[in-house]
Amino acid sequence: MHEELRNEIISLLSKQVRLDGRKPDQYRNISIETGVSKNAEGSARVKIGETEVIAGVKMEVMTPYPDTPDQGSLMVNVELYPMSSPEFESGPPDSYSIELARVTDRGIRESKCIDTKKLCIKEGEKAWTVVIDVCTMNDSGNLFDAISLAATAALKSAVFPTFDGEKIDYKHKTDKKIPLNKLPVTVTVFKYGNHLMIDPTNEEDKIYDSRLTVSVLENGNICSLQKGGNEAVTQDDAIRMIELAREKSKELRKHI
Amino acid sequence: MGEIVVKEKDVVVPGETLATGMDFLPSFGTYREGDKILASRLGLVNVEGKVIKLVPLSGVYHPKRGDTIIGFVREILLAGWRVDTNSAYSAVLGLKDASPEFIARGADLTKYFEIGDYIMAKIINVTSQNLVDLTLNGPGLRKLTGGRKIMVNANKVPRIIGKQGSMVSMIKDFTNCRILVGQNGVVWISGEDPAKELLAVETIKKIERESHLSGLTDAIKAFLEQHKDGITVPSDN
Amino acid sequence: MSYDKRFDGRKFDETRPMEAKAGVIPRAVGSGWFKIGNTEAYAAVYGPREMFPKFMQDPQKGVLRCNYNMMPFSSGGERVRPGPSRRSKEISFVMERALRPVVDLTEFPNAVVDVFIELPQTDAGTRCAGICAASIALADAGIPMKDMVCAISAGRVIDKMIIDLNYEEDSHEDGVDIPIAMLHNSKQISLLQMDGELSVEQLKTAMKMVEKACEQIFEVQKAALKKKFEVQ
Numbered sequence: 001m002h003e004e005l006r007n008e009i010i011s012l013l014s015k016q017v018r019l020d021g022r023k024p025d026q027y028r029n030i031s032i033e034t035g036v037s038k039n040a041e042g043s044a045r046v047k048i049g050e051t052e053v054i055a056g057v058k059m060e061v062m063t064p065y066p067d068t069p070d071q072g073s074l075m076v077n078v079e080l081y082p083m084s085s086p087e088f089e090s091g092p093p094d095s096y097s098i099e100l101a102r103v104t105d106r107g108i109r110e111s112k113c114i115d116t117k118k119l120c121i122k123e124g125e126k127a128w129t130v131v132i133d134v135c136t137m138n139d140s141g142n143l144f145d146a147i148s149l150a151a152t153a154a155l156k157s158a159v160f161p162t163f164d165g166e167k168i169d170y171k172h173k174t175d176k177k178i179p180l181n182k183l184p185v186t187v188t189v190f191k192y193g194n195h196l197m198i199d200p201t202n203e204e205d206k207i208y209d210s211r212l213t214v215s216v217l218e219n220g221n222i223c224s225l226q227k228g229g230n231e232a233v234t235q236d237d238a239i240r241m242i243e244l245a246r247e248k249s250k251e252l253r254k255h256i
Numbered sequence: 257m258g259e260i261v262v263k264e265k266d267v268v269v270p271g272e273t274l275a276t277g278m279d280f281l282p283s284f285g286t287y288r289e290g291d292k293i294l295a296s297r298l299g300l301v302n303v304e305g306k307v308i309k310l311v312p313l314s315g316v317y318h319p320k321r322g323d324t325i326i327g328f329v330r331e332i333l334l335a336g337w338r339v340d341t342n343s344a345y346s347a348v349l350g351l352k353d354a355s356p357e358f359i360a361r362g363a364d365l366t367k368y369f370e371i372g373d374y375i376m377a378k379i380i381n382v383t384s385q386n387l388v389d390l391t392l393n394g395p396g397l398r399k400l401t402g403g404r405k406i407m408v409n410a411n412k413v414p415r416i417i418g419k420q421g422s423m424v425s426m427i428k429d430f431t432n433c434r435i436l437v438g439q440n441g442v443v444w445i446s447g448e449d450p451a452k453e454l455l456a457v458e459t460i461k462k463i464e465r466e467s468h469l470s471g472l473t474d475a476i477k478a479f480l481e482q483h484k485d486g487i488t489v490p491s492d493n
Numbered sequence: 494m495s496y497d498k499r500f501d502g503r504k505f506d507e508t509r510p511m512e513a514k515a516g517v518i519p520r521a522v523g524s525g526w527f528k529i530g531n532t533e534a535y536a537a538v539y540g541p542r543e544m545f546p547k548f549m550q551d552p553q554k555g556v557l558r559c560n561y562n563m564m565p566f567s568s569g570g571e572r573v574r575p576g577p578s579r580r581s582k583e584i585s586f587v588m589e590r591a592l593r594p595v596v597d598l599t600e601f602p603n604a605v606v607d608v609f610i611e612l613p614q615t616d617a618g619t620r621c622a623g624i625c626a627a628s629i630a631l632a633d634a635g636i637p638m639k640d641m642v643c644a645i646s647a648g649r650v651i652d653k654m655i656i657d658l659n660y661e662e663d664s665h666e667d668g669v670d671i672p673i674a675m676l677h678n679s680k681q682i683s684l685l686q687m688d689g690e691l692s693v694e695q696l697k698t699a700m701k702m703v704e705k706a707c708e709q710i711f712e713v714q715k716a717a718l719k720k721k722f723e724v725q
Contacts, residue, residue, distance in 0.1 A: 002372065003372075004401065004402065005404070008402075008403075008404055012450055015450060017450055017451075017488065019404065019454075020454070021451075021454045021487055021488055036613065036614075037564070037566055037567060037613045037614045038531060038614055039531075039566065039567060039568055039569045039614055039615065039616075040566035040567075041566075043566060043613075050519045050520075054564070054613055056564065056565065056566025056567070056613070057566065058565065058566050058571070058572035060571065060572065077565070077575065079564075079565075079575055081562075081609065081611055082539075082560065082607070082609050083518060083521065083524075083535065083536075083537035083539075083609035083611055084518065084520065084537075085520055086520065086539050086542070090560055090577075131565070131572055133564065133565040133566055133572075133575065135564050135565075135611070135613075137518060137535065137611075138518045138519055138520050138521075139520060140519065140520065168571075170569060170570050170571070171569060267718070267719045267722045269632055269641060269714070269715050269718050269719070270595070270632050270638035270639060270640055270641055271595075271638070271639060271640030271641050271676075271677050271678050272715070287639065289678075294639070294640075294678070296597070296637055296638065296639050297632070297635060297636065297637050297638060298632045298633065298635060298718060299635075312635050313635065313722060314522070314523060314633060314634060314635035315522070315634065315635025315636070316522055316540065316541055316542070316634075316635070318600065343541075344540065344541040344542045344543055344555075344601060344603075344604035345543075345604070346543070384602075385552060385602055385603065386601075386602060386603070386604075411635070468722060
């Protein structure tokens with residue numbers, strides 16, 4: 001059904017240009033603003049072009065899991081709000097939103113950017129749970145990268161609320177940041193025919209042959225991968241896509 | 257007696273007072289309440305003699321008889337095709353209106369139009385329940401292949417076309433692109449040079465943004481001249 | 494006991510500072526943003542568009558459908574579990590009823606106008622802020638509307654009638670919260686809720702306070718819509 005649009009995009013890519021005039025490896029304007037939700041322990045608004053998402057961090061005190069008595073926990077949740085696109089509906093999450101949430105969660109979790117041992121308050125009894133919720137405000141393409149960037153930026157700005165051992169006082173936040181190391185940066189690379197591109201718009205976001213979401217650490221190693229799209233890729237192409245992601249991650253990293 | 261309390265081309269909000277007294281006549285986008293005329297939507301004030309109306313600035317397209325639109329086939333029906341019109345109401349293109357040749361019932365309709373095909377069609381009827389009928393019998397009406405489509409605010413289409421088509425002709429001349437504008441806000445553009453195609457796209461978007469400002473024709477002419485070799489870098493990131 | 498000074502130092506008839514914008518969600522047909530004190534609401538309108546489920550279609554006119562939601566990190570206390578709750582569903586219904594009297598959907602039989610309200614940050618007065626944002630969004634979307642709707646809470650804390658309660662005042666043990674929405678021109682009421690004990694005289698005072706605050710709100714809404722189309 002989208003054959004014509006796909007051919008148009010590929011024909012433009014062979015001339016190193018896209019529908020909106022950008023180069024295949026060019027990001028739209030990126031902006032990050034933290035502290036956008038005063039009640040959250042940490043928050044960030046990310047805009048990539050007109051795509052906009054807001055992430056917020058909330059912390060709770062829970063009993064640690066029996067098999068990890070000296071560790072707290074982390075959870076990443078993604079909400080695709082119907083207000084951000086005519087294509088999203090209210091109701092239980094569909095496969096796209098579940099995949100988005102789980103890929104974002106893994107990207108952050110597998111980077112070990114939070115040492116969950118440092119979230120322990122009293123072994124076997126109390127530990128912090130960090131929950132990151134990322135909510136979409138406007139979908140103009142490339143939600144994957146915007147959502148990951150927002151989750152990371154919100155996490156980086158998050159502080160512990162006051163805890164007296166029994167009750168949490170959310171109104172009075174400490175200035176103690178969540179101890180973080182190794183922040184991951186996620187770049188999703190899209191393949192059209194033989195061409196690669198990043199940061200798709202709505203039109204480009206639907207009819208690609210395959211995509212690869214790559215989470216990259218500061219040392220250049222990768223900590224999470226997810227392939228999507230209906231076409232298979234050669235091993236060489238998979239490596240090409242990862243290399244492009246690694247390169248572009250340096251640009252994204254400057255923003256956080 | 258009475259006076260108009262707003263100026264021509266003012267942006268007014270729902271419920272805003274436009275005129276007092278019984279001298280004036282409310283038209284599209286306005287209504288009378290007692291001795292006042294008020295706005296019944298967001299719009300631009302337009303006064304002609306004693307008639308006050310609003311030019312709408314926004315809003316989804318509403319199918320009208322006689323409109324020429326660009327839509328795509330959503331579904332193959334028993335006796336025709338269901339067509340998306342970029343509005344709240346889909347349309348039906350029936351067998352007898354789809355082609356100058358006779359199409360028999362039971363024929364393989366995908367031979368004519370498949371799901372996803374774009375067509376330029378004319379609305380021949382809209383019922384009270386907003387059921388819409390289309391025809392392809394008419395000059396210029398046909399399946400559209402190739403090119404790219406952009407969506408614009410349907411309220412801006414008259415400005416994009418211009419008086420007697422003068423605005424869209426100017427864009428076609430400068431960019432060497434074929435351009436078809438549907439009343440429903442779907443615009444089809446096809447050119448050889450991607451940079452000139454992009455110039456056509458950006459020019460149309462500029463008209464959409466600035467349609468309510470005066471001096472539009474000159475501003476658009478200047479924009480086209482400034483970028484006469486086409487656009488290779490996006491105008492806003 | 495007497496409520497002599499408000500927790501945040503405001504006068505009894507003083508609202509928190511207000512701000513608004515129109516057109517903040519590019520993909521929506523119309524959108525609005527309204528902030529009062531620390532309560533912030535986004536509203537996005539999609540429609541008129543085809544309505545699903547089909548059995549809810551109305552062949553006489555279009556249907557207005559509101560969906561109110563607080564973002565999980567928006568409240569001053571614990572995280573709010575995502576998803577609709579009974580509270581959010583009720584608020585969605587009363588918001589629909591607050592907006593219905595002004596919109597005219599007779600041109601759109603069988604279609605729906607969806608209004609989504611999301612709050613990233615809350616400090617009481619959320620349904621009212623949502624209604625103010627939704628009004629802006631509906632106007633921005635070009636929906637036929639005979640008037641704008643303005644909404645704000647009035648209330649009582651101990652012995653004083655006040656306008657625009659914040660969270661501390663709203664959760665006071667001897668307090669009454671009265672969210673009210675009014676049509677701007679006629680000042681007719683389209684949303685009225687109350688919880689707590691109040692004399693009829695106090696209620697009349699509350700209505701007058703809201704009427705006055707609505708003028709302020711209308712100016713903010715109007716400015717937001719006009720600003721969107723300002724000469725660049």
